[in-house]
Amino acid sequence: MNDSGGNGEKKRSRRPSTERTAQRDPERTRAAILDAATREFAENGMGGARVDAIAERAGTNKRMLYHYFGDKEQLYLRVLEEAYVGIRTAERALHIGDRSPEEGIGELALFTWRYFLQHPEFLSLLGTENLHRARWLRQSVRLKELHSHLIGELSDVLEQGKKQGVFIETADPLHVYLTIASLGYFYLSNQYTLSTIFGRDLMEPTHLNAWERHIVHVTLTSIKR
């Protein structure tokens, strides 16, 4: 393409000419690092994650990682923030207030379970962050307002249900959300020890479907009048 004069191939590369990217794509490199870091941190935790491994998974090297993200801790925080933004964004798109209160809560329970199921790396990151007592999350300014919306919307749905007489008066929005999240989180994040000690594979489709129905059932019976 751009031979700039056309005088032969100087192209004296020190490396054996592997099929190199040839094109510079800062955005893609950055995204690749973030994606690789998400997987590495999810699989190995903060202590176990290796910066070299992240660079290799991203198809780049450490220099770029430090260039874009500063250091290991800042990269980790970015990964965590992106993970939270991901679930809360998808959650908002549900608009649980558009249906009947009962359907709305059931919908939120289903969504949460399925999101957890499809994003095991999110659960892992939460586990890691809690092991460290939210050391990095606490430093994040971006995330506070992200969650007030959830509780607000949930609170509206519950109020409506109480007015209609289908929900008990003591139903609390935070408790409802924690119930839904608990049932999904524990089953999936602890699947390995549970499957081992109880001697059955919790990830078989039959069991997954049964647990999905169970979550909706438990959530609704706990607040229905």
Add this chain to the structure above:
Amino acid sequence: MNDSGGNGEKKRSRRPSTERTAQRDPERTRAAILDAATREFAENGMGGARVDAIAERAGTNKRMLYHYFGDKEQLYLRVLEEAYVGIRTAERALHIGDRSPEEGIGELALFTWRYFLQHPEFLSLLGTENLHRARWLRQSVRLKELHSHLIGELSDVLEQGKKQGVFIETADPLHVYLTIASLGYFYLSNQYTLSTIFGRDLMEPTHLNAWERHIVHVTLTSIKR
């Protein structure tokens, strides 16, 4: 397994006074290492735990740690096994079949919640082990039979409740246990991120008591006819 003086033992007070010699105490050193390791692994995970730190916390050094436990991984497995033995042993002492089915289940829920509350290191260890997909737990032979008893006893109580017409026919022992464990585990193990994003301290006594009542309420309403 230190069977000092197996055959032909004189047994004539080989050690004059066992209590006096505080300098050397293999049993205590061993126990101190196990205790220190439990805390270190719970606080930092498998990847983040430092062998030097364990030795220092135990008031001894690495040489003794390797002498008694082989290596870091074997020590970790011992810690994990002891943690499981701890909760299952306490659980058995409950005898949930002695009360009415409803009281029995409520009792199990209360016990589990309070045990989790008093043993945060157990929750941490579970989290770490699951991060590694039960890599070490799978190798343990000791633990399989420890859990069949739990499900068996729970199954009996549920059957009795069904016969008496107080529980629904679809109530499943594993599901009931997972429900109880989920609600306790998630609240406590994720307390740091949850407290941060929702802006209230979940460990305040008021909130703890409310969640305790919530667990019992959810568990029982989900299986009551």
Add this chain to the structure above:
DNA sequence: CCATCAAGTAACTGTTTAGTTACCGGATCG
């Protein structure tokens, strides 16, 4: 009273790790 054995100490070793530095090469603009 010396040989032996076990509990315990501390310094050492080879490897791994986060983070840095020196350098390369192409695109862009004066």
Add this chain to the structure above:
DNA sequence: CGATCCGGTAACTAAACAGTTACTTGATGG
């Protein structure tokens, strides 16, 4: 055309790490 950014590479460094070895200390038994 050539200076100069900027995306990118590879080799390096200082520290930290798991695991080992050489040694000390003290009790016991022949």
